[in-house]
Amino acid sequence: MITRRMLLGGAGAAALAxxxxxxxxxxxxxxxxxxxxxxxxxxxxxxxxxxxLNGQAKAKLILRNAYxxxxxxxxxGGYVPWLAKDYAISEDGRTYTFTLRDDVSFHDGExxxxxxxxxxxxxxxxxxYSGSISAGHVSHVSExxxxxxxxxxxxxxxxxxxxxxxxxxxxxxxxxSFASPQLKAGGPDIAGTGPFRIERYVKGQxxxxxxxxxxxxxxxxxxxxxxxxxxxxxxxxxxxxxVRTGALTSGQVDVIEGVSxxxxxxxxxxxxxxxxxxxxxxxxxxxxxxxxxxxxxxxRVRQAVLAAIDxxxxxxxxxxxxxxxxWGILTPADTDFxxxxxxxxxxxxPKRANxxxxxxGWSSRDAEGFRTRNGQRLSVEIxxxxxxxxxxxxxxxxxxxxxxxxxxxLDIVLRYVDxxxxxxxxxxxxxxxxxxxxxxxxxxxxxxxxxxxxxxGGSINYSRTEAPEISAWLDEAASTLDAKKRFDIYAxxxxxxxxxxxxxxxxxxxxxxxxxxxxxxxxxxxPFKRLPENAYDxxxxx
Amino acid sequence: xxxxxxxxxxxxxxFAVSRLFRLRRxxxxxxxxxxxxxxxxxxxxxxxxxxxxxxxxxxDIVSLLIGEQLRTPExxxxxxxxxxxxxxxxxxxxxxxTRVLHGDFGRSYILQTEVSQLVLSQILPxxxxxxxxxxxxxxxxxxxxxxxxxxxVPRSIAGALELTLVSTPSFxxxxxxxxxxxxxxxxxxxxxxxxFSALVLPALALGLPLGAVIGQVLRxxxxxxxxxxxxxxxxxxxxxxxxxxxxxxxxxxxxxxVTLTGWLVGSLLSGAVITESVFGRPGLGRVTVEAVxxxxxxxxxxxxxxxxxxxxxxSTLVDVLYLWLDPRLxxxxxxxxx
Numbered sequence: 081m082i083t084r085r086m087l088l089g090g091a092g093a094a095a096l097a098x099x100x101x102x103x104x105x106x107x108x109x110x111x112x113x114x115x116x117x118x119x120x121x122x123x124x125x126x127x128x129x130x131x132x133l134n135g136q137a138k139a140k141l142i143l144r145n146a147y148x149x150x151x152x153x154x155x156x157g158g159y160v161p162w163l164a165k166d167y168a169i170s171e172d173g174r175t176y177t178f179t180l181r182d183d184v185s186f187h188d189g190e191x192x193x194x195x196x197x198x199x200x201x202x203x204x205x206x207x208x209y210s211g212s213i214s215a216g217h218v219s220h221v222s223e224x225x226x227x228x229x230x231x232x233x234x235x236x237x238x239x240x241x242x243x244x245x246x247x248x249x250x251x252x253x254x255x256x257s258f259a260s261p262q263l264k265a266g267g268p269d270i271a272g273t274g275p276f277r278i279e280r281y282v283k284g285q286x287x288x289x290x291x292x293x294x295x296x297x298x299x300x301x302x303x304x305x306x307x308x309x310x311x312x313x314x315x316x317x318x319x320x321x322x323v324r325t326g327a328l329t330s331g332q333v334d335v336i337e338g339v340s341x342x343x344x345x346x347x348x349x350x351x352x353x354x355x356x357x358x359x360x361x362x363x364x365x366x367x368x369x370x371x372x373x374x375x376x377x378x379x380r381v382r383q384a385v386l387a388a389i390d391x392x393x394x395x396x397x398x399x400x401x402x403x404x405x406x407w408g409i410l411t412p413a414d415t416d417f418x419x420x421x422x423x424x425x426x427x428x429x430p431k432r433a434n435x436x437x438x439x440x441g442w443s444s445r446d447a448e449g450f451r452t453r454n455g456q457r458l459s460v461e462i463x464x465x466x467x468x469x470x471x472x473x474x475x476x477x478x479x480x481x482x483x484x485x486x487x488x489x490l491d492i493v494l495r496y497v498d499x500x501x502x503x504x505x506x507x508x509x510x511x512x513x514x515x516x517x518x519x520x521x522x523x524x525x526x527x528x529x530x531x532x533x534x535x536x537g538g539s540i541n542y543s544r545t546e547a548p549e550i551s552a553w554l555d556e557a558a559s560t561l562d563a564k565k566r567f568d569i570y571a572x573x574x575x576x577x578x579x580x581x582x583x584x585x586x587x588x589x590x591x592x593x594x595x596x597x598x599x600x601x602x603x604x605x606x607p608f609k610r611l612p613e614n615a616y617d618x619x620x621x622x
Numbered sequence: 623x624x625x626x627x628x629x630x631x632x633x634x635x636x637f638a639v640s641r642l643f644r645l646r647r648x649x650x651x652x653x654x655x656x657x658x659x660x661x662x663x664x665x666x667x668x669x670x671x672x673x674x675x676x677x678x679x680x681x682d683i684v685s686l687l688i689g690e691q692l693r694t695p696e697x698x699x700x701x702x703x704x705x706x707x708x709x710x711x712x713x714x715x716x717x718x719x720t721r722v723l724h725g726d727f728g729r730s731y732i733l734q735t736e737v738s739q740l741v742l743s744q745i746l747p748x749x750x751x752x753x754x755x756x757x758x759x760x761x762x763x764x765x766x767x768x769x770x771x772x773x774x775v776p777r778s779i780a781g782a783l784e785l786t787l788v789s790t791p792s793f794x795x796x797x798x799x800x801x802x803x804x805x806x807x808x809x810x811x812x813x814x815x816x817x818f819s820a821l822v823l824p825a826l827a828l829g830l831p832l833g834a835v836i837g838q839v840l841r842x843x844x845x846x847x848x849x850x851x852x853x854x855x856x857x858x859x860x861x862x863x864x865x866x867x868x869x870x871x872x873x874x875x876x877x878x879x880v881t882l883t884g885w886l887v888g889s890l891l892s893g894a895v896i897t898e899s900v901f902g903r904p905g906l907g908r909v910t911v912e913a914v915x916x917x918x919x920x921x922x923x924x925x926x927x928x929x930x931x932x933x934x935x936x937s938t939l940v941d942v943l944y945l946w947l948d949p950r951l952x953x954x955x956x957x958x959x960x
Contacts, residue, residue, distance in 0.1 A: 121813075127732060127733065128733065128734050130734075133734075135691065206700075207694075207696045207697050207699070207700035207701075208700045208703070208704060211687070211688070211691070211697055211700065211701060212688055212691030212692045212693065212694075212697050213691070213692075214696070214697065214700075215692040215693075215694045215696070215697055216692060264734035265733060265734040265735040266734075282743075282814075282815075282904055283733075283740070283743060283744065283904055283909075284744065284747070284898065284902075284903065284904030284905060284908055284909070285813070285814045285815060285816075285902065285903065285904045286814060316813055316814065316902060317902055318812070318813060318902040319899045319902070320797070320899060320900050322797055323797070323800060323812060323813075323900060323901075323902065326800055326801060326804065326805035326812065327804075327805075327812045327813065329805060330804060330805040330806075330808055330812075331808075332804070332811055332812050332813070467915075498680075498681075498915055499681065499686060499915045499916060499917075500679050500680040500681025500686060500915070500917060501680040501681060502681075503680075503681040503682075503685045503686050503689070504680045504681050504682075504685070506690070507685055529692075537692060539690055539691055539692050539693055540690045
């Protein structure tokens with residue numbers, strides 16, 4: 081066995097070459113202009129500005145201006161240096177050693193050293209500070225040691241494959257920040273190392289960043305090195321899609337994210353604007369079928385649901401070609417573990433749906449044409465949280481409802497519920513179907529959340545499966561660092577979950593959109609994790 | 623959906639209680655004491671009702687705070703300990719009351735900030751918006767009523783306009799105003815609480831529907847007043863019709879309109895939610911809705927106290943306005959009762 085060690089020169093340069101066309105855009109060869117201010121209209125206001133505690137995918141593009149991580153990712157899933165110059169994993173897979181840069185300082189003037197990084201890890205392990213996050217990947221850290229000023233050693237209690245992604249992606253805060261009364265709320269007092277620092281936050285209105293002139297430690301695959309181009313960048317919170325669009329077309333903001341399907345046409349092929357979209361990583365918007373309650377306890381009914389709905393047609397008619405149909409337990413953007421062979425291996429088959437339902441005993445019909453068994457109607461309740469009801473999902477669910485009725489005599493009842501009701505129903509298993517999607521790439525961790533038993537880390541196990549084979553596979557995958565082996569295990573799980581057990585019906589792949597005025601250059605998506613990138617590489621054409 | 627209708631539960635006790643006290647006692651000191659007493663009673667009732675109703679609403683606080691993240695006994699214990707949720711409910715209630723009496727409103731469960739700071743930072747934008755919206759509403763109501771009362775054609779035009787405004791969802795009205803005056807004509811900026819010009823459109827979006835409601839009531843009052851014998855008397859002095867309406871008619875017509883306005887202004891707070899999110903403005907409306915949905919008790923209770931205060935103040939103001947508008951009420955409260 082060899083020690084894995086990243087070779088700085090080779091990997092970095094290759095990544096740079098691979099990343100270049102994707103980022104700044106091949107359309108321009110002009111020299112970037114320094115200076116200017118940019119205003120970006122965003123949909124979501126961060127709940128807290130502390131990057132450790134904020135779990136919102138949509139807050140990342142804002143917080144990444146001020147807070148940085150040990151390693152950055154490349155489009156092909158590799159790692160390149162950022163705050164750490166180098167890393168190594170021991171042969172037994174339980175000791176991670178990070179070598180830090182020696183020229184990095186926090187916004188509050190403190191120097192970045194191994195002790196500061198170690199403090200971040202030990203603090204995060206305290207439930208009183210980080211709540212649920214303490215139960216995540218940091219829970220595997222048994223010891224965080226600053227061997228010397230530059231060398232950080234993390235010891236794990238057991239091999240945990242997704243750990244590198246988690247550790248490399250942890251935002252590092254200055255040690256002084258942990259003593260601040262504002263620690264949990266975040267804000268200007270909580271110092272990071274990023275190319276911008278938070279200047280002013282007006283709740284409900286905007287957050288403004290100012291350039292960090294001392295910045296000189298961009299990740300190896302960034303579009304440039306040295307300080308950021310912009311003097312200031314302001315993110316204005318505009319929750320309504322139509323208002324963001326209008327603000328951009330009338331020149332009141334320079335960039336927006338979250339463009340509705342109907343408005344995309346305004347910016348596409350319009351020389352005054354640029355428009356780009358990227359499929360989300362994570363899981364598709366999927367109908368998860370409850371295996372512990374009602375008709376969907378029967379695997380035949382679940383398989384019938386998958387066969388009764390013509391997903392292709394529904395997606396095309398609801399989104400007019402602006403959204404992509406999903407097939408798997410992960411989205412195709414998840415380049416680590418998405419197994420493409422699932423595509424086309426199941427699908428719309430009304431004959432099969434009706435045969436399965438007949439076999440399951442739902443063979444008679446009531447006056448309205450719905451199937452019944454022992455006088456009871458075949459009825460499944462979809463519980464959709466209002467908090468995640470976006471992207472015309474209500475229209476989509478209505479189309480699914482109509483298809484189920486028409487093709488198989490299956491009655492789908494739609495319930496849109498508030499956060500409290502949703503939490504109660506989710507915890508108690510009082511639902512037939514919960515539809516949802518997750519939007520971040522966490523090196524397969526989301527599979528664990530979806531398919532482990534609920535009391536063993538399956539916090540969003542909506543199908544409520546406790547199949548012992550799944551737990552065994554997931555355990556095996558987590559304890560190997562062999563990426564090929566992990567891929568095969570997740571692929572087997574995918575076939576088991578969708579083809580054999582029909583735990584869920586994937587509908588579509590959510591995506592992120594960015595529209596910008598044509599004079600804004602260097603705006604784009606993060607490599608690999610596919611969320612909109614911060615403002616470091618952005619510059620304004622004179 | 624119209625969230626405006628949901629929050630009008632508090633004003634009823636506020637007005638009823640205060641009126642009750644006012645009518646039973648005589649003399650200024652007694653009136654003031656009664657007023658303060660009833661105010662405190664309303665505040666206490668608002669806190670208690672909010673506390674109970676948040677606990678009755680589905681979903682327990684710890685589960686909501688954890689959401690769909692990892693849940694372990696240690697995490698739950700840490701959250702309970704941090705917010706004092708491990709104590710029995712009556713103890714939580716009493717300790718909250720004690721802390722509030724000492725001026726400590728606690729920290730937001732969700733936003734993690736001091737509630738007093740949070741509310742203070744959001745109250746000014748809200749007050750600006752409500753004041754501006756009220757101004758728009760009153761001007762609209764006055765102009766529409768004075769110009770159209772008792773005249774067939776203007777009356778039906780104003781009536782149709784008012785009906786349209788009242789029945790237009792405020793979300794839609796906001797977008798429409800933005801589309802016209804901000805995106806197309808570029809007269810006013812979209813968002814934020816940054817300058818006076820940024821206040822114009824939100825104030826119109828919030829104020830016009832309110833003005834339409836008040837306008838209808840005011841017009842009816844004005845028409846009734848103009849038919850009364852005193853109007854004939856004033857006309858016989860040779861006073862112009864316009865002066866008659868402004869100086870004499872309005873005073874008579876104002877009583878019901880003032881009551882209605884006082885009552886509606888309180889509802890502006892919750893009506894502001896939609897306007898705030900359309901225009902990307904800071905303000906209490908959005909903070910409140912998010913706090914209620916997330917069962918963020920300290921924020922909900924602080925807003926309940928604040929709204930109760932607003933209602934008590936408004937009901938006092940309305941009573942004072944009554945006295946100013948209608949001299950018959952001034953002489954003695956005993957006569958007013960009779």
